[in-house]
Amino acid sequence: MSVRCVVDHSVCQGHGRCxxxxxxxxxxxxxxxxxxxxxxxxxxxxxxxxRTAAAACxxxxxxxxxxxxxxxxxGRDA
Amino acid sequence: MPEFDFxxxxxxxxxxxxxxxxxxxxxxxxxxxxxxGGFWVVSRYTDVFAAARDQATFSSAFSVVVxxxxxGALPPLEVDSPELDRYRRMLARFFTPNAIxxxxxxxxxxxxxxxxxxxxxxxxxLVSEFANPVPAIAxxxxxxxxxxxxxxxxxxxxDASYSPPGSDAFNRAxxxxxxxxxxxxxxxxxxxxxxxxxxxxxxxxxxxxxIQATRDDVIGLVRMVIFGGMDTVSAxxxxxxxxxxxxxxxxxxxxxxxxxxxxxxxxxxxxDPPIQGFGRKVLRPCSLGDQPLTPGDVVFLLWAxxxxxxxxxxxxxxxxPDRNPNRHMAFGVGPHRCQxxxxxxxxxxxxLTRFLERVPMFRLVEEEVVPPATIGIANGWMxxxxxxxxxxxxx
Numbered sequence: 001m002s003v004r005c006v007v008d009h010s011v012c013q014g015h016g017r018c019x020x021x022x023x024x025x026x027x028x029x030x031x032x033x034x035x036x037x038x039x040x041x042x043x044x045x046x047x048x049x050x051r052t053a054a055a056a057c058x059x060x061x062x063x064x065x066x067x068x069x070x071x072x073x074x075g076r077d078a
Numbered sequence: 079m080p081e082f083d084f085x086x087x088x089x090x091x092x093x094x095x096x097x098x099x100x101x102x103x104x105x106x107x108x109x110x111x112x113x114x115g116g117f118w119v120v121s122r123y124t125d126v127f128a129a130a131r132d133q134a135t136f137s138s139a140f141s142v143v144v145x146x147x148x149x150g151a152l153p154p155l156e157v158d159s160p161e162l163d164r165y166r167r168m169l170a171r172f173f174t175p176n177a178i179x180x181x182x183x184x185x186x187x188x189x190x191x192x193x194x195x196x197x198x199x200x201x202x203x204l205v206s207e208f209a210n211p212v213p214a215i216a217x218x219x220x221x222x223x224x225x226x227x228x229x230x231x232x233x234x235x236x237d238a239s240y241s242p243p244g245s246d247a248f249n250r251a252x253x254x255x256x257x258x259x260x261x262x263x264x265x266x267x268x269x270x271x272x273x274x275x276x277x278x279x280x281x282x283x284x285x286x287x288x289i290q291a292t293r294d295d296v297i298g299l300v301r302m303v304i305f306g307g308m309d310t311v312s313a314x315x316x317x318x319x320x321x322x323x324x325x326x327x328x329x330x331x332x333x334x335x336x337x338x339x340x341x342x343x344x345x346x347x348x349x350d351p352p353i354q355g356f357g358r359k360v361l362r363p364c365s366l367g368d369q370p371l372t373p374g375d376v377v378f379l380l381w382a383x384x385x386x387x388x389x390x391x392x393x394x395x396x397x398x399p400d401r402n403p404n405r406h407m408a409f410g411v412g413p414h415r416c417q418x419x420x421x422x423x424x425x426x427x428x429x430l431t432r433f434l435e436r437v438p439m440f441r442l443v444e445e446e447v448v449p450p451a452t453i454g455i456a457n458g459w460m461x462x463x464x465x466x467x468x469x470x471x472x473x
Binding site: 031033 | 413
């Protein structure tokens with residue numbers, strides 16, 4: 001399993017809480033103060049931090065998309 | 079119309095607010111009051127959240143302090159998009175986590191010096207000697223103004239925040255605020271054509287959204303940074319010291335586990351936010367909860383009540399030092415959320431950490447713990463007297 005994460009810039013207001021919990025993934029852009037995710041596919045070692053960051057976002061701007069394992073997907077298709 | 083006699087400027091409101099908010103959330107989540115010109119009181123988290131994030135329906139382009147209080151232009155607090163977005167973009171780069179990290183050493187120095195000034199005495203009045211100067215000095219440093227003059231600004235702001243609107247003390251403070259407005263204009267004018275390496279000069283050179291910043295833009299933004307940066311943190315720190323003074327167990331826990339300090343500050347912001355709420359003006363017919371609203375109505379969005387909403391927070395009336403998640407609205411939410419929150423959090427973390435290191439045991443001097451005449455503008459304390467075992471200056 002791997003997960004992806006997306007920051008919705010139409011609602012992110014740059015509170016910066018995500019950086020506290022997952023500094024490896026998130027940063028605040030200098031120009032408009034909104035959060036960006038460095039990686040959209042999250043290594044499993046950081047998944048729980050990213051989930052904590054998403055849960056901490058006061059604007060609910062971070063969405064975690066669970067992606068099924070490609071092997072399992074193939075298996076199901078067959 | 080669901081009428082309720084709500085008055086956040088009432089003298090006993092500081093003590094009664096939690097019970098009033100709980101009743102409103104349960105019985106009358108969008109209530110109307112005829113006090114202060116008449117407005118709607120919005121108390122549930124979901125309704126406050128929805129309204130604060132919908133500026134097309136709920137406008138800030140009027141006085142967001144309820145009742146309206148004219149202290150001059152404060153962009154971007156009282157404008158809507160697109161001006162809102164331009165002003166926020168102008169400020170954004172001064173408040174990123176990286177930018178705040180650069181001014182951390184100056185917050186440390188201001189904190190150390192303030193503690194040095196009272197630590198040998200074994201007694202202090204923490205509002206005037208600690209909670210007021212440190213954030214005010216940090217704000218002056220951030221802007222590039224002389225930190226020695228912090229009191230010119232923090233003094234009148236503090237007095238205006240804690241005096242009932244219309245009182246002599248309030249009117250005097252508003253006059254002093256007008257007077258320091260001229261000081262701000264002079265600081266800006268000194269940099270026009272003679273830029274320095276500081277925030278005011280950078281704002282004067284700003285061309286966000288392809289628009290060259292004007293003198294008035296910069297004066298307004300400097301006023302906003304001063305208004306937002308000084309008495310809010312001061313009020314919160316006074317609340318923190320009163321809480322810790324009355325809760326020995328919590329204080330001991332923070333002293334032995336200082337890593338809990340940031341999450342505990344969040345929890346105390348949730349329970350005792352410096353601002354109870356801000357107003358919005360309804361621009362088009364709409365509903366909040368089940369309550370229809372009409373254009374021109376004023377809604378008062380109660381951050382302080384949303385923060386105790388049992389539908390969102392487990393054990394809402396308790397201090398849970400490691401509460402997580404803790405999506406309180408002490409800094410607001412939506413396009414107007416406090417842009418200085420990262421700075422405020424750093425100031426509070428440094429102040430509380432260093433204070434507990436150097437004054438590990440303190441006792442409130444209850445007769446010197448004085449509530450303000452009103453918490454309708456800012457919720458803090460007039461004075462917080464403490465006693466402790468004297469300690470050494472750091473230098």
